[in-house]
Structure formats: structure tokens, C-alpha cells
Amino acid sequence: MVNVLEAQEAFHYRFDRDGAMQWVDPDARFELESLDWSTLEVAERDRRLDALVEQQASTPFDLENGPVLRVHLIMLEPDLFVFMIYCHHLVFDGYSSQIVMRKIADVYRALHEGTDCESAATTPYSVYVYRALHAGAEPQLTQSLEYWRHVLGDNLPAPLDIPTDRPRGRIRSYRGATAHRVLDPGLSSALRATAKALKTSMHGLLLGSFAALLSRLSGEEDMVLGIPVAGQARNNLDVVGYCVELLPIRSQPAAGKPFSTFVHEIQRHLLDALDHQGVSLSTIVRALGVPRDASRLPLIEVIFNYSSYFSDLQLPGCEVSTRENPRRAVYFDMFFNIIESDGRLVIDWDYNRDLFDPETIARWTDHFGELLSGIVSADGQAIGDLPLVAAGSEASASTMWGRT
Incomplete structure (x- = not known):
């Protein structure tokens, strides 16, 4: 999962304080926070999950220093997991979530079947911006x-x-x-x-x-x-x-x-x-x-x-x-x-x-x-x-x- 996220250029972006400039931080790294709540009572794990969702929804991102996304993998039971992504809308949209989840599914499928996986990288966001600026007669x-x-x-x-x-x-x-x-x-x-x-x-x-x-x-x-x-x-x-x-x-x-x-x-x-x-x-x-x-x-x-x-x-x-x-x-x-x-x-x-x-x-x-x-x-x-x-x-x- 981390490899898929790190392969996306947009997740390496940083922004200055007034929003006039953005740049790519090539050294940006992402941490997947893993939590094991499988030994908790159902009511307690549900309470913790609700609290984590609320805390993530209410916590602002540091756009100057990053990261611009936060990722959690939570084990609720040995065969029940929650994968949660919070990301700033400046670098992510609904269609992007489909692309990221499809890439993660491709990696998972390759690992499950023991086959080689295609690159997790997608077209850089900078290419999209360039084409958008020069599109259309x-x-x-x-x-x-x-x-x-x-x-x-x-x-x-x-x-x-x-x-x-x-x-x-x-x-x-x-x-x-x-x-x-x-x-x-x-x-x-x-x-x-x-x-x-x-x-x-x-x-x-x-x-x-x-x-x-x-x-x-x-x-x-x-x-x-x-x-x-x-x-x-x-x-x-x-x-x-x-x-x-x-x-x-x-x-x-x-x-x-x-x-x-x-x-x-x-x-x-x-x-x-x-x-x-x-x-x-x-x-x-x-x-x-x-x-x-x-x-x-x-x-x-x-x-x-x-x-x-x-x-x-x-x-x-x-x-x-x-x-x-x-x-x-x-x-x-x-x-x-x-x-x-x-x-x-x-x-x-x-x-x-x-x-x-x-x-x-x-x-x-x-x-x-x-x-x-x-x-x-x-x-x-x-x-x-x-x-x-x-x-x-x-x-x-x-x-x-x-x-x-």
C-alpha cells in the first residue's frame, strides 16, 4: 500500500503559506499506521474507530511540510480490516480514489497469485496541468x-x-x-x-x-x-x-x-x-x-x-x-x-x-x-x-x- 502511495507525484506536493507556489518533495515518505484492535470488545473497538474517524476529519494538514495524506490499517478481527485514507483535497479527488484503490487491488492480486505486478505509478499530475493549460483550440x-x-x-x-x-x-x-x-x-x-x-x-x-x-x-x-x-x-x-x-x-x-x-x-x-x-x-x-x-x-x-x-x-x-x-x-x-x-x-x-x-x-x-x-x-x-x-x-x- 505504501509503495502505491509513494509512487503518486501529487502526494509529494508541498505548498507555500499563501498558496502561490507548489513544488515536489522527492524525499517525502509515508507511514502506514497499523493498529490491532482485534482483542477489544466490539463496543470498545467501534468507539475507538468512531473517535479515530472524528479525529482525522478534524485534524488539519501541514501543507508546507507534509504529509498531505494520512493512512491507517486497523485490524478489527483476524479477517476484518479497515483501510482508511484521509487526504487533502488539493492533491486528491473522487476519481483519484478510484485510481489509487485499483492500483492497490492490482498489487494485492499479484501478491495473492504470485505474479509480477505492473508499476504502481500513474501519469504525473504535472502532465495533466500542462495539458490542461494547452488544451483546446x-x-x-x-x-x-x-x-x-x-x-x-x-x-x-x-x-x-x-x-x-x-x-x-x-x-x-x-x-x-x-x-x-x-x-x-x-x-x-x-x-x-x-x-x-x-x-x-x-x-x-x-x-x-x-x-x-x-x-x-x-x-x-x-x-x-x-x-x-x-x-x-x-x-x-x-x-x-x-x-x-x-x-x-x-x-x-x-x-x-x-x-x-x-x-x-x-x-x-x-x-x-x-x-x-x-x-x-x-x-x-x-x-x-x-x-x-x-x-x-x-x-x-x-x-x-x-x-x-x-x-x-x-x-x-x-x-x-x-x-x-x-x-x-x-x-x-x-x-x-x-x-x-x-x-x-x-x-x-x-x-x-x-x-x-x-x-x-x-x-x-x-x-x-x-x-x-x-x-x-x-x-x-x-x-x-x-x-x-x-x-x-x-x-x-x-x-x-x-x-x-
Whole structure:
């Protein structure tokens, strides 16, 4: 495992105090901290694991001196282990985690089978940066920028006004938390069947569902949501590093619009956005002249992400499951992750603790589950008619709309 990590250029990066420069430390080394808790009672080992996760989530990285990642291997039982990676987002993203785990799986498989293993190294992050800076002909970039002006420039919607538990401060804060929920396997299977019946992707179906939820919570019918895409895939490079590109997706989930119509709109917007992802979000923001506000991010404050990075992760002789680590610092108001793994759909909802209470996010997650159930059980329903609470349940105004 350590050899795989040390082979990645991005994990050798160091940054100066003001963030203006970064460099490679060729002498950087990584320690895998091994812990044996196999003799502990189950309750005690679970308590220690929760405490370690919390401690790692709350401990900042030393970006000047390193390391920029921390790794633990914990034995819970002789045949049950937890492998935990915490890494700074400056040098790591979701797609990178897939690459690293695939490399570790390759090494494990070679050791298990007694065969030679391919190099653990990947394309250096510096190669990705160079290609990104020199990618695309000028006419193509101009055409893509015109696309974004056309989609977003006319009557740009106001910032999404989701009901908060506390007033927004004059300056943005970053105190965060993560809500975790596993959707019922039957619902996950029904959603895949619904996506197939609607001739759309799971990404489009779930993004449309989340936009419908936000519209029902806020009363807004025109909004811009962000979706992250992997720059590695666009550049066809096997790179570990921060390569995320954010695309603004304009969504108009009017209450009277049939959900099936809306999800086809979303799918079309997704495909068009992917065709024009060569323009950075900062370039789009400048071109549109989006007003700046110290209390808010320009254009995008809510992110939706759908991934299936670890759905095919296999280690010979092992059963493998994965889980995102919780966040204690967040950049956006909300970052809604829905992950497909082992045939399940898992929600990891990162949110700003200074705006939202855990109880509010838990309630909205319940609403999302009911809305999904309504989507798979009734064809042709308007967005405004989709359920947010279980049939027979009573919901007060505060339950439905939160507090401001």
C-alpha cells in the first residue's frame, strides 16, 4: 500500500503559506499506521474507530511540510480490516480514489497469485496541468463560452434561496458535517428500472430528483446546480490529483411540469454541458459578470454528485465495501453525494453547519426518499404532486419547509 502511495507525484506536493507556489518533495515518505484492535470488545473497538474517524476529519494538514495524506490499517478481527485514507483535497479527488484503490487491488492480486505486478505509478499530475493549460483550440473554447452565455446569460436566476436554520452571515463560513444514509435496496433497483423506462441515465434521473426536492423546499423553479466531472477522463489520463471541473447546470423544475418531461430536459442539459466542459467555471463567472457577495459563492452554492467509482472493486478472497469519510469543513452550502456501490445507493450529504442543523438535513433526506418512491410508483406525476412524506403522515409547515 505504501509503495502505491509513494509512487503518486501529487502526494509529494508541498505548498507555500499563501498558496502561490507548489513544488515536489522527492524525499517525502509515508507511514502506514497499523493498529490491532482485534482483542477489544466490539463496543470498545467501534468507539475507538468512531473517535479515530472524528479525529482525522478534524485534524488539519501541514501543507508546507507534509504529509498531505494520512493512512491507517486497523485490524478489527483476524479477517476484518479497515483501510482508511484521509487526504487533502488539493492533491486528491473522487476519481483519484478510484485510481489509487485499483492500483492497490492490482498489487494485492499479484501478491495473492504470485505474479509480477505492473508499476504502481500513474501519469504525473504535472502532465495533466500542462495539458490542461494547452488544451483546446481557441475557436473551440470560444464556441463553448458562447454556449454557456446562451444557457446562463439571459435572466440568470437569483442565488438559490434554500430555507436555513440560521441567517446567513456577512462572510461565508466553512464549518461542516456529513449526513449518511443507505437507500433501501428495493428502491435502488426500482430507480434503475425507472431510468431505463424513461430512457435516461441514473445520473440524470437522480439529479432531476434532487433538483425537484430543492424546488419543493425553496419554492424556486429556476436554479443553477453544480456537477463535478473528472478532468482525468476528459483528458484520457490516469492521474492522481485534484482534477475536478465544475459544470453549472441550469434547472427549471416548475411545479406543474411532469417529472418525466423535466428529467429529459436535465439529461439533455447534462450531455450538452459535457460537450462544453473545456471552459472553467471561473471563466464563465467572469464572462457573465456574476455579482460578488462575501457571504455567498458566485453562481453555484449547491453541488450534486453521482458516482459508481467502487462498484467493481474486487480483492481475491475478500469481501470489500467502501464508505466516504465524513467532512468537518465544507466549501459549498451543500454537497450532495449519491454513490452506487454493491447494488446499493448511498447518500453522503455534506452541509454547512452554520446554516443547517443535522435534524433538518435528516428530515430532507427522508423527504428525498419519499420523493424517489413517488417517482418510481407513479408515471406522469407533476413535480409539485410528488410526495415528500409517507402516506398517512402529518407534516407541519416547519417539517416541510424548515426555518429561516
